[in-house]
Amino acid sequence: MSGVLVDSDVLIEVLRGRNASVVDNWIRLANSPEAVLCSPVTVAEIFHGIREREQSAAEAIFSAIVCLPISPEIARKAGDYLRAFHKSHAVALGDALIAAAAQTHQLALWTNNRKHFPMKDVRFFKTG
Numbered sequence: 460m461s462g463v464l465v466d467s468d469v470l471i472e473v474l475r476g477r478n479a480s481v482v483d484n485w486i487r488l489a490n491s492p493e494a495v496l497c498s499p500v501t502v503a504e505i506f507h508g509i510r511e512r513e514q515s516a517a518e519a520i521f522s523a524i525v526c527l528p529i530s531p532e533i534a535r536k537a538g539d540y541l542r543a544f545h546k547s548h549a550v551a552l553g554d555a556l557i558a559a560a561a562q563t564h565q566l567a568l569w570t571n572n573r574k575h576f577p578m579k580d581v582r583f584f585k586t587g
Contacts, residue, residue, distance in 0.1 A: 462494030463584045464527070464561040466570035467504040470497070470520060474505075474513045481571070484586045488569075489523075496525045498560045500553040533559045540578055548577045 472481040488495060505517055527533075536559035537552070544550040550558075554575045561568040562581050569584035570576060576583075 462496055462564075462566050463488060464496050464498065464557065464564070464566040464568050465501065465524070466557060466568065466572070467501045468571045469569050470501065470505055470517075471508075472571070473520070474509075474516050480586070484569075487587060488584075494525065495523075496527055496564075496566060497521070498557045499526055499529055500556050502526060504553065527560050527564065529556060529560070530563070533563050535559075536563055544577050548574075550575065550577065 469481060469485070472478045473485045476482055502521060505521075509517055533556065537555040540550060540555040540558055541552065544555075557570075558568065558576050558578050558581050560566070562578065565582075567582050567584040568576065569586070573583065
């Protein structure tokens with residue numbers, strides 16, 4: 460599969476419109492042939508902290524992008540990441556699952572928090 464897996468921090472910036480660079484990259488990506496995907500972890504994180512005025516925009520975003528299921532393969536890879544990086548880098552379960560989804564499906568991960576993803580086998584989305 461080819462495409463970009465979008466992390467929660469990026470979608471928060473898109474919803475709030477605070478970072479013009481992120482919004483510009485979002486528009487560029489939306490107009491490209493790349494598939495735009497997310498993890499169920501991202502959906503949970505967004506709706507956990509959503510503001511009422513962002514609700515309809517979030518619904519529109521999630522209806523337009525593909526949400527990958529967490530398969531046993533992704534869960535196993537996330538467990539491997541946690542074993543390798545939890546103590547040394549404080550990698551959390553959600554980030555391990557997101558990284559595992561990106562790596563398993565060979566997607567570029569778009570995040571503004573690369574320190575949460577010390578995995579060497581995860582490829583990152585290059586913003587313009």
